[in-house]
Amino acid sequence: MFPIRLSIATLNLWKTKRWSKRQSALKKFVNVFCPDILCVQELKSEVLKFLDKVLPVHTRVHDDFIGWTDECNIFWKTRFFENIEYGAEEIGILAENRKLFWIRLKLRGTDRTVFISTAHFTYQEHHDELKTGLSPRIKQSRNTVLMLKKLVINTEPAFFAGDLNDTVNPLLILHEAGYDNCFTALSIPCPSTFPSYPTGQYPSDNYVRFLNQTRDWIVANQYSRPIIAQVPHCYYGETAPSDHWPVLAVYEI
Numbered sequence: 001m002f003p004i005r006l007s008i009a010t011l012n013l014w015k016t017k018r019w020s021k022r023q024s025a026l027k028k029f030v031n032v033f034c035p036d037i038l039c040v041q042e043l044k045s046e047v048l049k050f051l052d053k054v055l056p057v058h059t060r061v062h063d064d065f066i067g068w069t070d071e072c073n074i075f076w077k078t079r080f081f082e083n084i085e086y087g088a089e090e091i092g093i094l095a096e097n098r099k100l101f102w103i104r105l106k107l108r109g110t111d112r113t114v115f116i117s118t119a120h121f122t123y124q125e126h127h128d129e130l131k132t133g134l135s136p137r138i139k140q141s142r143n144t145v146l147m148l149k150k151l152v153i154n155t156e157p158a159f160f161a162g163d164l165n166d167t168v169n170p171l172l173i174l175h176e177a178g179y180d181n182c183f184t185a186l187s188i189p190c191p192s193t194f195p196s197y198p199t200g201q202y203p204s205d206n207y208v209r210f211l212n213q214t215r216d217w218i219v220a221n222q223y224s225r226p227i228i229a230q231v232p233h234c235y236y237g238e239t240a241p242s243d244h245w246p247v248l249a250v251y252e253i
Contacts, residue, residue, distance in 0.1 A: 003252045004107065005227065006080070009035035010118065010161035010216055012194075012244040015044045022199065025236035027054045032234060033248055037105075038075040039118035039161040045069050061086050067097035072118050072162070074103050081105040084113060087151075091143035094122045094136055100147050104156075114253065115151065115158040119144065123165045125208065141170040145177040157224040157253040163244065167214050179219040182229035182249040190214045191231040193245045200243030209243075216247045224251040 011029075014022070026047075030038070031054065038058070040051070048069055052060075058075040061068050067088055076083075084106050088099040102117035122129070122136045129135060144160065152158040160179060164170045167190075171181055183190040192212040195201055201209050220226070229249040234241060 004112075005250055005252050006037060006114070007033075007035040007248065007250045008037040008039070008116070008159055008161060008218060009033065009246050009248040010039040010041075010163075010218055011246040012041045012120070012163040012216060012242055013043055013047050014242040014244065015042045016046055017243070018199065019047065021239055022241060023050065025199075025234065025239045026050070026241040028236045029232070029234040029241045029246060030054055033232060033246075035248060036077050036080055037116055037159075039072070039116065040075070041072050041118065041120035041163045043069065043071055043073055048073065051075070061101075061103060065097075067099055067101065071095075071097050071099070072101040072120060074101065074116055074118060076103075076105055076116075080108060081114075082108060089147045089151075091119065091147060092136065092139050093119065094126055094128060100144055102151060112253075113153065113156055115153070115156050117148070117158075117160045118162040119160070119164075120162055121164045121166065121170065135166070135169065137164065137166045138169050138173070141173040145173060145179075148177065148179070152221070155223050157251070158221045159218065159224070159251075160220075161218040161247070163216050165215050171217065171219075174219050178221050182218045182220070182226045182247070185220075185226045186229055188229060191245075193231055193247060195243050196233075196240035196245050198238065199240040216244055218247050218249045220251060224253045226251050
């Protein structure tokens with residue numbers, strides 16, 4: 001018997017900024033790597049329609065809540081998984097439709113389930129943070145942990161992936177709750193995920209877009225084991241899929 005392995009990726013899609021230039025690069029990424037599960041943030045309906053076309057062996061959450069079409073969504077391969085339930089939970093993100101988006105998937109032909117969740121935490125340049133000097137991502141991380149404790153079932157493999165806009169405190173809080181990021185779990189230095197070069201250096205007068213940062217993460221609980229993890233620099237010509245690089249990991253569950 002072979003162990004069950006799944007690939008999971010997360011990518012901030014940058015809404016529709018420079019969209020006409022990035023379409024081919026995004027298509028190349030999803031075609032070349034074709035993750036079993038894909039979590040996306042900064043989604044827009046136009047980009048969602050595009051992904052529906054270039055991911056023919058995947059499906060996603062279809063729901064009337066605008067957050068599923070204009071913030072985040074989760075794609076999965078239908079030959080491997082079927083949807084059991086899903087939801088969107090309030091965790092204090094400073095944007096109206098940003099939530100903790102989650103789904104429970106059943107592995108076809110088994111009784112096993114996996115829990116997948118994604119979110120886009122508030123960015124560092126938000127006016128409240130600049131005014132107060134306090135990071136809202138600490139509260140958002142703690143609320144995420146509370147929701148994971150509420151939603152994840154017993155020994156179920158659980159994953160949280162997304163743009164956390166941070167490199168330290170959310171990872172510490174998640175680690176203390178039993179969720180380790182895929183790089184540290186493999187003793188790999190965490191690569192930068194923002195900005196992509198040269199695509200992400202736009203507008204060119206934005207100081208932050210010249211500061212390398214690891215903003216995007218995949219974390220998992222003890223009921224899965226990472227095999228590999230990377231930040232693939234996938235170009236089409238000279239263009240990247242987004243201003244963020246994707247994060248991709250393979251887990252044994």
